[in-house]
Amino acid sequence: MANYYIWTIGCQMNKAESERLGGYLEQLGYQPTATAEAADLVVLNSCVVRQSAENRVVNKLDALKSLKGLRPNLTLALTGCLVNSEVDQLSKSFPHVDYFFKPGDYPQWLEKPESGKTLPQHPSPNTFVPIIQGCDNFCSYCIVPYRRGRERSRPVEEIVGEVGELVHRGAKEVTLLGQNVDSYGHDLPSKPDLADLLYELNMLDGLARIRFLTNHPKDMSSKLIEAIAKLDKVCEQISLPVQSGNNDILRAMRRGYTVEHYHQLIAEIRSKIAGVALSTDVIVGFPSESDQQFQQTVSLLSELRFDTVHVAAYSPRPGTIAAREYEDNIPPTEKKERLDRIEQLQESIAGEINAQLLGKTVEVLVEGRKKGKWQGRTRTGKLVFFNSNSNCLGEIVKIKIEKTSPWALQGKVNASSIN
Numbered sequence: 001m002a003n004y005y006i007w008t009i010g011c012q013m014n015k016a017e018s019e020r021l022g023g024y025l026e027q028l029g030y031q032p033t034a035t036a037e038a039a040d041l042v043v044l045n046s047c048v049v050r051q052s053a054e055n056r057v058v059n060k061l062d063a064l065k066s067l068k069g070l071r072p073n074l075t076l077a078l079t080g081c082l083v084n085s086e087v088d089q090l091s092k093s094f095p096h097v098d099y100f101f102k103p104g105d106y107p108q109w110l111e112k113p114e115s116g117k118t119l120p121q122h123p124s125p126n127t128f129v130p131i132i133q134g135c136d137n138f139c140s141y142c143i144v145p146y147r148r149g150r151e152r153s154r155p156v157e158e159i160v161g162e163v164g165e166l167v168h169r170g171a172k173e174v175t176l177l178g179q180n181v182d183s184y185g186h187d188l189p190s191k192p193d194l195a196d197l198l199y200e201l202n203m204l205d206g207l208a209r210i211r212f213l214t215n216h217p218k219d220m221s222s223k224l225i226e227a228i229a230k231l232d233k234v235c236e237q238i239s240l241p242v243q244s245g246n247n248d249i250l251r252a253m254r255r256g257y258t259v260e261h262y263h264q265l266i267a268e269i270r271s272k273i274a275g276v277a278l279s280t281d282v283i284v285g286f287p288s289e290s291d292q293q294f295q296q297t298v299s300l301l302s303e304l305r306f307d308t309v310h311v312a313a314y315s316p317r318p319g320t321i322a323a324r325e326y327e328d329n330i331p332p333t334e335k336k337e338r339l340d341r342i343e344q345l346q347e348s349i350a351g352e353i354n355a356q357l358l359g360k361t362v363e364v365l366v367e368g369r370k371k372g373k374w375q376g377r378t379r380t381g382k383l384v385f386f387n388s389n390s391n392c393l394g395e396i397v398k399i400k401i402e403k404t405s406p407w408a409l410q411g412k413v414n415a416s417s418i419n
């Protein structure tokens with residue numbers, strides 16, 4: 001029996017695709033193994049969104065070179081965003097890699113999978129479902145559209161059928177994935193949108209929760225906000241990357257919206273969706289970002305008070321518009337200072353928001369165990385730890401919160417499982 005090992009780095013889309021690839025390999029008779037050393041087939045699912053991620057992939061490829069030298073029969077394959085149209089160039093750089101295949105594809109040397117064959121036999125209670133591949137936006141700093149290509153939506157019936165099957169196999173929650181979920185469906189014949197898909201999924205028996213990411217502020221519609229407010233299974237959690245609090249920087253980033261539009265969108269979301277948790281992404285040190293422009297980002301974050309902020313220091317990605325047209329002229333020490341400042345601000349905001357949950361009882365979908373405790377998430381995406389001697393995996397339990405921090409909550413079981 002052949003063994004496989006998949007090494008994954010990067011976003012949830014990569015994780016979902018690796019999970020599916022694993023499911024497919026198992027259908028073909030491969031067994032998962034915990035290390036590359038024990039595998040007959042090693043697949044690296046790569047990410048290039050930041051230079052640090054790409055460096056880790058290259059280091060891993062280098063490390064596997066000696067393994068391949070020791071075991072020439074080992075099959076080594078590379079997928080993910082490092083694989084673009086220039087496969088010949090990649091083959092020259094990494095001659096020890098046997099196969100290259102594009103993100104979301106399947107290994108060409110294996111038979112093409114039938115729909116459903118790629119689903120994991122035992123999905124985790126919270127599982128990921130890609131609904132749209134690629135991106136048409138070309139934000140000036142982003143390499144994704146060049147690597148993942150133009151937007152391609154999966155038909156509504158296919159997604160609903162797949163989620164139904166995942167629920168049948170044990171999933172309780174799905175997170176719908178796309179680089180921009182708000183443009184879902186525009187390329188399909190009947191032009192459904194994300195709200196239409198949510199209405200369909202909300203009717204599935206056995207499915208308890210639905211999440212989705214990532215939204216784009218220029219494309220998020222009132223129809224979608226109303227659907228989130230109305231549909232009981234759709235969680236009150238929205239990720240809406242702002243990237244900067246300054247309009248000139250947003251224009252240079254080619255984001256397609258203004259700070260004013262972003263504020264209006266957040267106001268509409270908060271007025272229609274009770275108890276919503278919001279997260280955002282920010283890039284600091286974009287070319288020519290002045291102190292004052294950076295300060296506008298800080299002010300926006302202070303004013304809007306997100307539950308979570310993902311902050312990254314700008315790094316130019318070769319091949320992007322920003323790398324071609326703008327000088328990377330903010331010194332690394334300054335970028336680091338700006339990044340630290342936002343992290344400190346956010347730590348204090350998230351600490352205050354989470355402290356409001358002290359003494360409250362929340363519903364937690366249990367995802368697994370860590371350091372001897374059960375862990376799961378609330379509908380708003382808060383990480384919760386608790387003790388229990390029962391096997392709670394996949395259950396929705398009520399937890400009374402006894403301790404909070406900016407990053408997680410702790411509590412105790414308040415009542416028996418409710419689902």
Ligand code: SF4
Nearest residue numbers: 135138139142144179
């Ligand atoms: S929306 Fe912009 S940042 Fe997001 S994947 Fe597309 S190009 Fe990249």
